[in-house]
Amino acid sequence: MKSIRDIDAKDKRVLVRVDYNVPVNDDGEITSDTRIISSLPTIKFLIEKEAKIIIMSHFGRPKAKERIYRLDKIALRLSDLLGKKVEKMDEVAGEQVQKKTYDMNPGDILMIENVRFEDGETKNDPQLVKALASIGDLYVNDAFSASHRSHASVAGIAEMLPSYAGFSLEKEIIELDQLLHCPRHPFVLLQGGAKVSNKIGAIKRLMEKLDVICIGGGMAFTFLKAMGHDVGRSILEVEKVELAREMIERARQLRKKLILPVDVVVTDSMDLDHVKCREVVPVDKISANAIGADIGPSTIELFKKSIIYGKTILANGPMGIFEKDGFGTGTMDLYRFLGDFRDSNIVAAGGDTSAAIEKFGLASRFNYISLGGGAALEYLEGKELPGIKPLL
Numbered sequence: 551m552k553s554i555r556d557i558d559a560k561d562k563r564v565l566v567r568v569d570y571n572v573p574v575n576d577d578g579e580i581t582s583d584t585r586i587i588s589s590l591p592t593i594k595f596l597i598e599k600e601a602k603i604i605i606m607s608h609f610g611r612p613k614a615k616e617r618i619y620r621l622d623k624i625a626l627r628l629s630d631l632l633g634k635k636v637e638k639m640d641e642v643a644g645e646q647v648q649k650k651t652y653d654m655n656p657g658d659i660l661m662i663e664n665v666r667f668e669d670g671e672t673k674n675d676p677q678l679v680k681a682l683a684s685i686g687d688l689y690v691n692d693a694f695s696a697s698h699r700s701h702a703s704v705a706g707i708a709e710m711l712p713s714y715a716g717f718s719l720e721k722e723i724i725e726l727d728q729l730l731h732c733p734r735h736p737f738v739l740l741q742g743g744a745k746v747s748n749k750i751g752a753i754k755r756l757m758e759k760l761d762v763i764c765i766g767g768g769m770a771f772t773f774l775k776a777m778g779h780d781v782g783r784s785i786l787e788v789e790k791v792e793l794a795r796e797m798i799e800r801a802r803q804l805r806k807k808l809i810l811p812v813d814v815v816v817t818d819s820m821d822l823d824h825v826k827c828r829e830v831v832p833v834d835k836i837s838a839n840a841i842g843a844d845i846g847p848s849t850i851e852l853f854k855k856s857i858i859y860g861k862t863i864l865a866n867g868p869m870g871i872f873e874k875d876g877f878g879t880g881t882m883d884l885y886r887f888l889g890d891f892r893d894s895n896i897v898a899a900g901g902d903t904s905a906a907i908e909k910f911g912l913a914s915r916f917n918y919i920s921l922g923g924g925a926a927l928e929y930l931e932g933k934e935l936p937g938i939k940p941l942l
């Protein structure tokens with residue numbers, strides 16, 4: 551992979567694609583700057599190399615140029631973290647932006663506006679690609695989490711300019727490749743999340759390398775249905791039941807331990823203001839009106855016994871609806887438990903996974919937390935990522 555380490559950036563306009571799609575509160579204030587912090591090594595490196603740095607990012611899913619999705623507050627936070635002014639433009643590209651890039655001094659940092667303010671961004675529009683390419687001499691992709699998108703600022707521009715990988719992106723690839731090609735054994739997958747369809751590709755590819763697979767979260771109910779259990783009103787992908795059954799059989803054939811919940815926390819409503827019933831029940835006692843919202847205490851202990859000897863542990867997806875008060879115990883307890891394994895490589899992948907880790911303040915429990923979200927899952931699945939291909 552072509553690395554940022556290999557470029558001569560002195561006096562060059564370097565377009566850096568980052569992912570500053572940060573969480574904000576109702577007032578638009580940034581509640582976590584983890585994504586911004588992850589980009590600092592790349593930016594600081596380019597400052598030292600006397601490059602002229604132009605930052606590009608998306609933020610949210612704007613339907614128009616809504617003020618809440620402007621990057622002004624993000625530019626201010628980046629300035630604070632760097633201890634250096636970041637000038638913010640109100641446009642994505644065009645003559646004014648182009649002129650500003652030519653007027654920059656080495657070490658200056660310019661942030662253009664939210665690239666998704668341009669309709670052509672998600673369509674990889676050639677005109678937008680050309681406009682973006684006109685404001686840079688070199689391109690650095692440091693947004694692994696956006697690299698599964700064939701967007702103008704990710705894939706299109708990489709075909710127009712000499713392109714390189716930033717440090718954050720490199721780190722993601724290294725960590726995920728270690729899982730794929732040289733994990734220490736026993737290799738344990740703590741698999742959660744809502745849907746089988748979003749995770750199955752990665753599980754299939756990892757299956758032969760895995761030793762233990764613990765399945766919780768909403769997707770567990772599709773597997774429980776495949777085992778003949780009623781799941782009430784719990785999340786269920788009916789069309790994936792047969793696939794779940796095949797995965798159970800495949801694990802048996804390969805002599806892998808595939809472990810499902812033995813009890814679950816159920817409720818009668820996900821509207822916490824109207825919950826009348828919340829109880830722990832065995833998986834063979836889920837009533838017709840019940841909604842599974844978390845794994846139960848017996849399952850938590852079963853999973854702990856199953857993963858305690860793991861030397862490589864991948865946590866991918868929460869064990870319950872952790873966003874709702876009272877349904878995050880399984881996720882919190884297991885993620886905290888992982889931090890006790892001093893001689894193991896503990897990796898977290900997936901957007902909901904990192905959100906849960908942040909909510910419960912458990913980042914120190916992991917050796918590496920991927921910010922890749924869907925991109926990480928597609929990479930583990932073996933898909934070719936449009937933002938990575940031009941860097942090879």
